[in-house]
Amino acid sequence: MQANVGAVASTMVQEERAHRDARHDRLFSWLLKGCALLVLASLLGAAGATLWGGRHAFGTFGWHFLFSSAWDPGSDTYGALVPVYGTIATSVIALLIAVPISFGVALYLSEVAPTWLRTPVASAIELLAGIPSIIYGMWGLFIFAPFFADHIKPWLTNYLGNKPDDGKLSWVAQHTFVGKLFGSDYPFGASVLTAGIVLAVMIIPFISSVMREVFQTVPTRLKESAYALGSSTWEVSWDIVLPYTRSAVIGGIFLGLGRALGETMAVTFVLGNAMQFSASILDPGASIASTIANQFSEAAGLQKSTLMALAFLLFVVTFIVLLIARWMLRQLAHKEGR
Amino acid sequence: MAGNSSLYLRRRFTNALALTLSTMATVLGLVFLAWILWETLRQGIGALTLKLFTKITAYGEDGGLANAMVGSFIINLIGILIATPIGVLAGAWLAEYANRTRLGESIRFLNDILLSAPSIVLGLFVYTIIVLPTTALTSGNTTFSGLAGGVALALIALPVIVRTTDEMLRLVPSTLREASLSLGIPQWKLTTQILMRSARSGIITGVLLALARISGETAPLLFTAFGNNYMTVNPMDKMSSLPQVIYQYANDPGEAMHAIAWAGAFVLTMFVLLLSLASRLVLSRSKVSHD
Numbered sequence: 001m002q003a004n005v006g007a008v009a010s011t012m013v014q015e016e017r018a019h020r021d022a023r024h025d026r027l028f029s030w031l032l033k034g035c036a037l038l039v040l041a042s043l044l045g046a047a048g049a050t051l052w053g054g055r056h057a058f059g060t061f062g063w064h065f066l067f068s069s070a071w072d073p074g075s076d077t078y079g080a081l082v083p084v085y086g087t088i089a090t091s092v093i094a095l096l097i098a099v100p101i102s103f104g105v106a107l108y109l110s111e112v113a114p115t116w117l118r119t120p121v122a123s124a125i126e127l128l129a130g131i132p133s134i135i136y137g138m139w140g141l142f143i144f145a146p147f148f149a150d151h152i153k154p155w156l157t158n159y160l161g162n163k164p165d166d167g168k169l170s171w172v173a174q175h176t177f178v179g180k181l182f183g184s185d186y187p188f189g190a191s192v193l194t195a196g197i198v199l200a201v202m203i204i205p206f207i208s209s210v211m212r213e214v215f216q217t218v219p220t221r222l223k224e225s226a227y228a229l230g231s232s233t234w235e236v237s238w239d240i241v242l243p244y245t246r247s248a249v250i251g252g253i254f255l256g257l258g259r260a261l262g263e264t265m266a267v268t269f270v271l272g273n274a275m276q277f278s279a280s281i282l283d284p285g286a287s288i289a290s291t292i293a294n295q296f297s298e299a300a301g302l303q304k305s306t307l308m309a310l311a312f313l314l315f316v317v318t319f320i321v322l323l324i325a326r327w328m329l330r331q332l333a334h335k336e337g338r
Numbered sequence: 339m340a341g342n343s344s345l346y347l348r349r350r351f352t353n354a355l356a357l358t359l360s361t362m363a364t365v366l367g368l369v370f371l372a373w374i375l376w377e378t379l380r381q382g383i384g385a386l387t388l389k390l391f392t393k394i395t396a397y398g399e400d401g402g403l404a405n406a407m408v409g410s411f412i413i414n415l416i417g418i419l420i421a422t423p424i425g426v427l428a429g430a431w432l433a434e435y436a437n438r439t440r441l442g443e444s445i446r447f448l449n450d451i452l453l454s455a456p457s458i459v460l461g462l463f464v465y466t467i468i469v470l471p472t473t474a475l476t477s478g479n480t481t482f483s484g485l486a487g488g489v490a491l492a493l494i495a496l497p498v499i500v501r502t503t504d505e506m507l508r509l510v511p512s513t514l515r516e517a518s519l520s521l522g523i524p525q526w527k528l529t530t531q532i533l534m535r536s537a538r539s540g541i542i543t544g545v546l547l548a549l550a551r552i553s554g555e556t557a558p559l560l561f562t563a564f565g566n567n568y569m570t571v572n573p574m575d576k577m578s579s580l581p582q583v584i585y586q587y588a589n590d591p592g593e594a595m596h597a598i599a600w601a602g603a604f605v606l607t608m609f610v611l612l613l614s615l616a617s618r619l620v621l622s623r624s625k626v627s628h629d
Contacts, residue, residue, distance in 0.1 A: 021524035028526035032431035035424045036442075039449045039500060042493050046459050049466035104363025112357050113364075121364060128371045130614045131607060132554020134581045138588050138603050139374045142381075142596065201370045208367070232353035255454065262456025264557035265585065289458050289557065296462075296561055308462060315459045322451045330447075 047315055054309025056302055065309065071275035078306040080313060082277050086192060086285040087314065090267060091260040093196025093281065098204045099253055105204065106211035111233050111241075122212065129205035137269035140198040145189030145270050148197070153189065153282060156182045161282065184282035190272035192281040198266050203256035210252030214245040214332055251328030258322040262314060264289035288314045375607075382604020385597035390605075395583055396567040399594040403602050405569040409484060409577040410553065413563055416488025416573060417552050421495035422545055428496075429503025429541075430529050437508070446504065453497040457490075461558030464490040469562060484570075484577030487563025494555055495548035502544025506537040539620050546617035550610050556581035580606050 057065060057078065068079025109122050158164040160172055162179030173179030184191070218241050226236045242249065272284020273294055286294075288310045296307050393402035432449075436442025464486055472481040510533050518528045534541065559582050566576040580602055587599035 025525050028529070029431075029435055032427045032435060035428040036431040036436070036445050036500075038424055039428060039445055039452060039496065042460070042463070042496070043448055043452055043455070045467065046455070046463040049463045050459060053462070053466055101363045101366060104360040105367050107356075107360040108364040112360055121368070124371060125364075125367055127611065127614075128367065128374075130550060130610060131374065132556075132581065132610055134554060134556045134584055135374065135378060135603050135607055138584065138599065139377055141588060142600075143373070143377050201374075204367055204370075232349055234353040234356040235349070237356075258454050262454070262458070264456070264458045265581075269588065289456060292458055292462070293557055293560060297564070311459045311462050314456055318454075318456050318459075319451060322454055326447060326450050 043319075047312065047319075050308050050312035050315055052308075054305055054307075054312050056305035057309035060302065065306075069277040073303055076302050078303065080288075080306075080310055082275055083286050083288045083291045083310055084313065085277065086195075086271065086287040087261055087289070089192050089281065089285065090195040090199055090271065090287055091257055093193060094199035094203060094260045095253065095257055097197060097200035098207055098256060101200070102204050102207035102211055102252075102256075103249075105208040106215055107237055109208075109212050110215040111237055122209070125205050126209055128201075129209070133202065133263060133265040136198055136202050136266040140194065140266060141190075141269040144198060145194055147189070148191075148194050149187070149189035153184075153191075156193075157184055157282060161280070180279045181281055184278075184280045186272075186283050188272070188284075190270050190284050192271065192283065192285045195267045195271040195285075195287070196281070198270050199260045199263060202263065202266055203259050206259055207252050207256040210255060210329070211245075211249055214248040214252070215241055217248075217332065218244050245332060247328045248332035251325045251331075254321050254325030254328065258318050258325060261321065262289060262318050264293050268293050378600070378604055378607050381597075381600035382607075385601035386604065387601070390598070390601050394567065394569050395578060399592060399598075401598075403580065403583060403598065403605075405566065406578045406580045406583040406602070407605075408569060408571065409563065409566070410579040410581070412571060412573060413484050413487040413491060413559070413577060413579050414549060414553050416485060417491030417495050418545065418549055420489065420492035421499055421548060424492075425496050425499025425544075425548075426503050426534070426541060429500045429544075430507060430534065432500065432504040433507035434525075434529050434533065449497045449500050449504075452493075453501065457494055457555055458557040458560075460493045461490050461561050464493065464558065465561045481574075482562060482564030482576045484563050484573040484575060487559045487577060487579065488573065490558035490562045491552040491555060494558065495552050498548035498551055499541075499544045502547065503537070503541050506540030506544070507533055509540070510536050539623065543617045543621045546613055546620065550613035550617070553613070554581060554606060554610050556585050560585075 061068065061078070064079070066080050066084070068077075069081040070077045070079045071082060072078070105125060109118050109125075113121060154165070158166070159170050160178050161182035161184060162169060162173045163183040163185050164170070164173070169179070173183070222240055222244065223236050226240045231239070267287050268290040271287060271290050273286050273290055274284040275286055275291070278285065292307050292311055295303065299307055387402075389400075390402040390404075391407070392404055393400070394405040395401050395403060396405075428445075428449075432442050432446050436445070468486040468489060469480065469482055472483070472486075473479065475481075514532060514536065515528060518532050519525070523532075559579050563577045563579055563582070565578040565582050565586065567578070570577055584599045584602045584606065587595040587602070590596070590599075
């Protein structure tokens with residue numbers, strides 16, 4: 001009898017304990033799920049908050065907002081064209097410079113460099129990615145922009161632009177759109193091109209480290225087969241490695257583009273913050289992020305709402321670009337069965 | 339035969355050209371790295387003085403950055419304290435509870451997007467959900483605060499921590515899970531006391547990386563913590579931070595202000611680089627102990 005009571009009691013204890021554990025497990029999994037949903041909430045919240053903040057601007061200007069280059073706090077009329085153009089122009093320039101260089105870096109680090117050199121050089125390039133963007137901004141403002149104004153810009157305006165110092169137009173400037181692109185009488189280093197170059201330096205480590213990583217996923221068998229048939233290193237890289245990793249390489253490029261579109265500090269310092277449209281990439285401009293950083297604290301009413309609306313546009317565009325990037329990157333991972 | 343040898347020569351030439359260009363691209367990247375670091379070192383060390391750490395920004399040219407450093411410390415601390423528990427738990431959910439589910443995959447995907455979302459928009463988000471409501475409560479005095487800045491930075495740190503925790507937990511061998519579960523341990527205990535413990539150094543690395551990432555952030559602080567020329571440790575008060583003061587001083591016309599900005603930039607860069615070095619050390623030491 002005694003032993004039986006003890007056994008019953010101990011089963012009851014065990015059952016109670018099993019129930020308690022199950023309850024705790026349930027609570028714990030809800031807690032965890034709640035935390036994970038916060039990630040979702042912050043993305044939706046950021047989109048929602050900027051859309052809500054920008055409702056006056058969207059309501060007042062309608063679709064015209066996207067295509068108007070007006071920016072006049074005096075008469076309270078604003079258009080998104082100048083900052084949107086500045087954002088896209090700086091990012092495209094950054095990509096045009098950064099993509100070939102990043103490909104070169106990734107190629108060097110995965111195929112060309114002697115093995116002992118690869119890790120230190122890769123770490124050094126990754127160090128570049130760790131430097132805060134404000135440091136790029138300061139370097140751009142105090143070091144690179146003056147250097148650009150003294151050594152690079154005069155050459156570009158005189159040989160390619162339609163406003164050369166001596167008034168003599170070059171053949172390119174006379175006959176092609178290049179003249180407009182490089183024509184400028186703005187004497188300082190801040191310009192769309194300068195911002196594009198600084199952005200390029202910033203995104204090179206991102207793009208090149210993605211490229212390097214995916215280049216390393218190419219099966220050695222595939223590469224060695226090509227080498228055995230007599231291919232050169234370049235032919236293996238261009239005809240074997242690149243096609244195999246194409247989607248991930250494009251993903252890496254879009255990842256860099258996403259960074260470039262949303263970057264604030266590095267751009268604000270070197271873009272010149274001029275709220276007027278100019279076809280020349282040697283003239284100062286404005287990007288969405290730089291406009292917000294410069295004007296938001298002092299803005300009120302419709303101007304503040306306009307800045308919020310711009311932030312919403314930026315967020316949506318960046319979201320789409322990053323979505324494509326991640327999707328492309330995932331393609332290769334699926335191919336590998338990860 | 340002549341045709342073949344010219345083809346051969348052309349292929350060799352293309353190859354040599356491509357490899358040379360690729361080497362030059364790498365050298366160019368390293369030149370920019372060296373250029374930026376060298377200028378930060380040169381201009382920063384030149385301007386480094388003791389008063390940088392003892393005087394506050396209210397003195398302007400004769401001042402230092404003491405309040406900005408204290409502010410940065412507090413704002414970063416708030417950011418990390420908010421983001422670490424949430425990020426670790428969310429990462430654990432992704433790795434342990436929702437690894438192959440549709441919701442889990444979507445959140446992992448969206449987390450990667452949040453990782454590179456424009457920080458200035460996240461700043462505006464926090465401005466809308468914290469600064470605006472508290473402003474309405476205090477009858478119209480705009481209530482920028484260190485706390486709002488910390489929340490903004492937490493949003494930036496969160497995806498970094500979620501991702502590393504998720505990745506590190508998935509690296510833990512599943513035999514460990516099976517062994518523990520077969521002993522009858524509830525899953526919450528398994529997650530917190532066994533899996534997280536064995537992935538501890540990886541999770542710490544994630545937190546250090548997140549700290550390195552947020553300590554250089556400027557844009558989201560402009561409309562949340564705003565800035566303050568005086569020393570304050572009250573998180574409900576406006577608060578200055580190192581990057582925000584650097585931004586303000588670099589835009590100032592005064593040469594002396596630029597020198598202080600460079601000194602601040604130097605301190606910031608050193609801090610961030612040391613942090614990323616430390617995170618690498620933590621990770622490499624853990625790898626050794628696992629073997």
